[in-house]
Every structure is written in C-alpha cells, then in structure tokens.
Amino acid sequence: MPTDLVTGGDAVDVAAFVAKCAKAPDSKASVVDAGCTQGGAITGNDPKALFTAAGCSGCHTFSKAGSTGTVGPNLDQVHPTLQKAVTQITNGGAVMPAFKGKLTSPQIQALAKFVSGG
Secondary structure (H helix, E strand, O other), X not given: OOXXXXXXXXXXXXXXHHHXXXXXXXXXXXXXXXXXXXXXXXXXXXXXHHHHHOXXXXXXXXXXXXXXXXXXXXXXXXXXXXXXXXXXXXXXXXXXXXXXXXXXXXXXXXXXXXXXXX
C-alpha cells in the first residue's frame, strides 16, 4: 500500500470505520449498525428506519431510535440545530462519514429533523 494514501482526519475516519466493521461476531453492533451498508441502497424516508439503515445507531446514543452507540456524540445530550444536523449528515466530519450521495436530500432532511427534534 502506498504511504500517506490516507492522512489526517481522513485516516481517522477510515480507521474508525474499519474498527466498527471488524467487530467480533458476538458483538452487539451489526455490520449495518456500524454504517457498513455493503453498498446496498438505503430506501424510504422514515427517520427512525433511516437512522438504523444508515448506520447511525452503531455510533450514536439516541433514545428516540433505541440506540446506544459510543463512537459519536450522544444525540440525547447534544441537541444539534436542524441546519447543523443537515450539514453534519451531508458532509460528515471527524469520524463521521458523509452521507451526500448515499442518502437523498429528502432522506437527509428527514434524518436531520429526527435528530434535531425539528
């Protein structure tokens, strides 16, 4: 593998993704929960179903979704604004992957409203 293929924040994102996807078979988190959708299309606009299908529950604690992830911020405590949620879901950041191109704009809006309470 070439050196410096992935660096900085991208390297952290890749490492977190691989670590979540490589969980032991007896782990509570599934491949889908970890955001490893294996290239499958995410369909529908039901926000709770999107939260699970997009892998949010593998990283975030959010009581409305019944999730207890520990990698990302606890959404029960953070309470992002609608705009912040849209931006974060669309573009990603830190260890969170970007969902632009993986979710449709209406799906991103539905998910952002769900996590922001808006």
